[in-house]
């Protein structure tokens with residue numbers, strides 16, 4: 218492998234363009250050599266910011282472009298599986314934005330493809346696992362610092378939702394982060410989901426069930442509550458308080474500076490994920506690049522993407538039926554143990 222990893226970026230919308238900017242600025246050892254997006258103007262604009270990257274409207278062409286050694290997928294969730302399969306057919310390492318696939322069936326097919334290859338090549342962009350605060354909380358829990366965990370109280374607030382957001386996406390696109398974080402922090406699977414939908418905020422677009430309260434039960438007997446509120450108006454907040462038998466620990470309270478002046482004190486609330494998780498995205502990419510150069514993954518894998526999708530599926534059924542829904546999880550293949 219050459220000293221600089223050649224990357225194809227599939228999907229050059231908000232997140233894809235963000236990742237593209239990281240290569241060459243905060244993430245070394247890799248270079249974007251091809252970009253793809255069905256929106257021809259968009260892909261040309263992003264390619265224009267790069268030195269010599271080819272622009273494609275067909276993702277398959279970008280993945281097959283000369284010099285591509287790894288693939289970063291940042292297209293919408295329903296398009297992930299097809300691009301992953303094209304990358305796996307070439308045995309290329311993949312970093313796929315969350316959700317791996319919106320439904321568990323697609324994730325199972327991805328796992329089957331990896332098992333045929335006999336190795337894990339797919340990493341999922343659950344970037345919270347690379348966030349310094351989440352890492353500290355995980356270390357504390359693993360060291361038994363607050364005793365056996367009983368609860369995780371989570372708040373996940375976005376200032377506003379994009380125009381394409383649906384009520385299902387509050388669960389499959391947003392709460393999916395808490396699902397992965399809870400599985401990772403606790404080292405347990407999610408076994409059942411309950412969803413409560415209070416009266417919607419008047420700030421939400423017509424028909425959007427926002428906010429929601431999602432309750433997750435875990436295989437170790439803990440309970441996780443998640444307030445998901447994607448039109449809260451005031452900013453981007455992701456908080457998590459773990460309560461154990463011997464104490465509690467909380468992350469996500471504040472990230473910006475506090476200014477004291479003219480007889481007042483105060484701070485700003487960050488407005489979106491690109492600011493709150495900037496360091497986590499950098500660390501995620503650096504670790505992925507380092508691992509991809511060795512043909513490995515460095516973080517949540519296809520099993521984690523599958524488990525999260527299975528919980529989302531149960532969550533959507535719970536929301537529709539108004540009842541507690543048990544998560545159906547396949548046996549964990551040996552490759553992912």
Ligand SMILES: NC(=O)c1ccc[n+]([C@@H]2O[C@H](COP(=O)([O-])OP(=O)(O)OC[C@H]3O[C@@H](n4cnc5c(N)ncnc54)[C@H](O)[C@@H]3O)[C@@H](O)[C@H]2O)c1
Nearest residue numbers: 227228229230231232233254256291292293294296314315
């Ligand atoms: N980890 C995070 O915090 C985070 C934050 C935002 C978005 N995301 C994820 O990133 C992905 C993209 O989200 P976004 O906010 O950038 O959306 P976006 O709508 O801004 O961008 C998506 C882009 O993909 C393109 N596209 C559509 N179909 C495609 C296909 N088949 N192949 C390639 N490109 C295609 C669109 O033209 C668009 O330019 C989603 O999976 C989303 O969940 C993750």
Ligand SMILES: O[C@H]1[C@H](O)[C@@H](O)[C@H](O)[C@@H](O)[C@H]1O
Nearest residue numbers: 373375390391392394447490
């Ligand atoms: O795609 C985004 C992204 O994953 C953010 O991290 C999350 O806060 C949003 O709710 C979601 O829509």
